[in-house]
Amino acid sequence: MAEKYDYEKLLEEAYAQLPKEIFESRRFEIPKTISFIEGKKTVVQNFKEIADILNRDVKHILKFFLRELATAGEIEGTRAVFKGQFSNYVLNDIVKRYANLYVICPECKKPDTKIVREGRFLFLVCEACGAKTPIKPL
Ligand SMILES: [Zn+2]
Structure with a gap:
């Protein structure tokens, strides 16, 4: 005990x-x-x-x-x-x-993100931690 x-x-x-x-x-x-x-x-x-x-x-x-x-x-x-x-x-x-x-941001796991297009590329930009992750276009 x-x-x-x-x-x-x-x-x-x-x-x-x-x-x-x-x-x-x-x-x-x-x-x-x-x-x-x-x-x-x-x-x-x-x-x-x-x-x-x-x-x-x-x-x-x-x-x-x-x-x-x-x-x-x-x-x-x-x-x-x-x-x-x-x-x-x-x-x-x-x-x-x-x-x-x-x-969901792969860095901090928060959902406060937006999809940003830069030329031919798409990124998931996190407003919580600032991470910018390349994503595949649909
Ligand atoms: Zn984040």
């Missing part, structure tokens, strides 16, 4: 030494798709909302989805409709991949 106590004490001390900001900074959560299958189509109900949270152009995300799903699709209001039947799991995985490629 003495060992356990020491371990807890060490842990407490370690936390006390961490800078406060670590606990205060908001944690970015990659948004999740809300989808359903309608006949031979898949509807992502909150597509626009996902684009807003990721702070990216809805058309850019759609393009990525179409390529990843290898299907056709379009934006209908705030929803996206894809040809074919896709599970919510598959759709969420694409959102995650998109966020990791085009939103």
Whole structure:
């Protein structure tokens, strides 16, 4: 029991030494798709909302989805409709991949980035740490 106590004490001390900001900074959560299958189509109900949270152009995300799903699709209001039947799991995985490629800074893991074009090249520029990462165009 003495060992356990020491371990807890060490842990407490370690936390006390961490800078406060670590606990205060908001944690970015990659948004999740809300989808359903309608006949031979898949509807992502909150597509626009996902684009807003990721702070990216809805058309850019759609393009990525179409390529990843290898299907056709379009934006209908705030929803996206894809040809074919896709599970919510598959759709969420694409959102995650998109966020990791085009939103989250690989240096500091924050989502406060924007896509900047310089000639033929695209960069992910981080407003939090200033990192500039080359990205592949879609
Ligand atoms: Zn960064």
